[in-house]
Amino acid sequence: MKHFTSIKQLEDLGATLEAAKYVKENPFADQELGKNKTLLMIFFNSSLRTRLSTQKAALNLGMNVIVLDVNQGAWKLETERGVIMDGDKPEHLLEAIPVMGSYCDVIGVRAFAGLQDRDYDYSETIINQFIKYSGKPVFSMEAATRHPLQTLADLLTIEEHKKTAKPKVVLTWAPHPKALPQAVPNSFAEGINMTDYEFVITHPHGYELDPEFVGNAKVEYDQRKAFEGADFIYAKNWSAYAGENYGKILCDDRDWTVDEEKMALTNNAFFMHCLPVRRNMIVTDGVIESPQSLVIPEAANRVVSAQTILKEILREL
Ligand code: AN0
Ligand code: CP
Numbered sequence: 001m002k003h004f005t006s007i008k009q010l011e012d013l014g015a016t017l018e019a020a021k022y023v024k025e026n027p028f029a030d031q032e033l034g035k036n037k038t039l040l041m042i043f044f045n046s047s048l049r050t051r052l053s054t055q056k057a058a059l060n061l062g063m064n065v066i067v068l069d070v071n072q073g074a075w076k077l078e079t080e081r082g083v084i085m086d087g088d089k090p091e092h093l094l095e096a097i098p099v100m101g102s103y104c105d106v107i108g109v110r111a112f113a114g115l116q117d118r119d120y121d122y123s124e125t126i127i128n129q130f131i132k133y134s135g136k137p138v139f140s141m142e143a144a145t146r147h148p149l150q151t152l153a154d155l156l157t158i159e160e161h162k163k164t165a166k167p168k169v170v171l172t173w174a175p176h177p178k179a180l181p182q183a184v185p186n187s188f189a190e191g192i193n194m195t196d197y198e199f200v201i202t203h204p205h206g207y208e209l210d211p212e213f214v215g216n217a218k219v220e221y222d223q224r225k226a227f228e229g230a231d232f233i234y235a236k237n238w239s240a241y242a243g244e245n246y247g248k249i250l251c252d253d254r255d256w257t258v259d260e261e262k263m264a265l266t267n268n269a270f271f272m273h274c275l276p277v278r279r280n281m282i283v284t285d286g287v288i289e290s291p292q293s294l295v296i297p298e299a300a301n302r303v304v305s306a307q308t309i310l311k312e313i314l315r316e317l
Pocket of ligand 2: 046047048049050051142150274275276
């Protein structure tokens with residue numbers, strides 16, 4: 001594997017999940033693989049889990065790790081080509097990228113959608129520039145449209161907890177005070193559509209995701225109806241994708257918070273969320289603290305997903 005920006009790049013999802021299970025049971029089996037190799041992790045946005053779990057995964061593989069927070073301590077970077085740089089940004093990404101590439105063997109990039117310009121975000125301008133100009137393998141630590149390391153951890157978590165071969169998985173929109181990208185729900189939908197699980201997406205009118213990611217999922221606008229018989233509830237907020245409303249919050253519908261009453265409609269479903277989560281907006285204290293909540297093992301699986309992908313990348317260096 002050269003670059004990893006989408007779960008769809010996995011040739012055989014089943015084989016990758018098996019590889020992930022091996023990594024989980026044998027975290028230090030490949031310590032020679034990353035010896036004298038350097039991972040550079042570049043953050044344009046904040047992170048807790050991705051930062052720590054990817055670093056831990058690289059250390060498990062014997063790699064050295066450098067972390068750069070672009071907005072704290074580095075020169076402010078211009079990202080648009082053709083701009084006359086007379087403003088507050090002293091350096092262009094087009095120099096910074098090959099320079100950063102010269103200091104490492106593998107690059108991880110976190111660059112969220114700006115939510116201002118859909119075409120700019122959905123063409124993945126920033127991570128694609130890293131792929132084009134760094135000369136090194138690049139993987140996404142959440143880019144504008146996808147969060148594939150999260151998705152791989154989510155798929156592994158479902159695989160580990162499912163009680164039937166084809167569980168009913170429900171992706172539900174939930175309220176949040178700030179506009180958030182569609183990357184996590186897009187990527188989750190992309191991943192679930194690679195399985196044969198029953199898949200339902202539920203959200204208020206206006207929050208339809210890009211049809212490319214929705215695929216054959218059933219879209220149900222009645223959240224309670226969607227929850228009926230569900231085995232997994234995957235909650236996430238996202239801002240609007242469609243047309244003029246791109247990046248906007250259309251409603252602050254607190255009726256969509258995942259609570260005990262709605263979970264009672266499910267088949268004793270597990271609750272999942274990628275974190276960070278706003279309690280009593282997205283999900284009640286009672287649901288996230290219940291025995292059915294998988295948020296902690298799901299986050300722990302982020303080490304496993306990062307290590308599985310890094311291993312693949314290192315093998316081809
Ligand atoms: C981000 C998002 O929704 O994309 C990161 C989630 C992993 N969440 C926030 O900014 C709160
Ligand atoms: N789930 C996730 O990616 O969390 P962070 O934003 O804390 O990295």
